[in-house]
Amino acid sequence: MKKVIKLLVVTAFFLTAPLFMMAQNPPHPNGGSAPGSGNTPVGGGAPIGGGLIIMLALGMGYGARKIYDARRKVLD
Numbered sequence: 001m002k003k004v005i006k007l008l009v010v011t012a013f014f015l016t017a018p019l020f021m022m023a024q025n026p027p028h029p030n031g032g033s034a035p036g037s038g039n040t041p042v043g044g045g046a047p048i049g050g051g052l053i054i055m056l057a058l059g060m061g062y063g064a065r066k067i068y069d070a071r072r073k074v075l076d
Helices: 002-020 049-075
Strands: none
Touching: none
8 A cells, every 4th residue: 555655646746746847948049139249049159060070980989899799799
């Protein structure tokens, strides 16, 4: 009986929690300045090029390792 009550309490919490949790509003583009004063994107103009190249290289290395292991397993 105690397990059922605990399960009901946890389920009720997870069903009602999103009703009380509110997220903040997103920031205004251009930092809240007038529309003509700049053209900064909402993300702040952070570059993603270096991280993208690193992620692609790691993905290719992971795929190559998986292929190598699969071929080695078939040959054994």
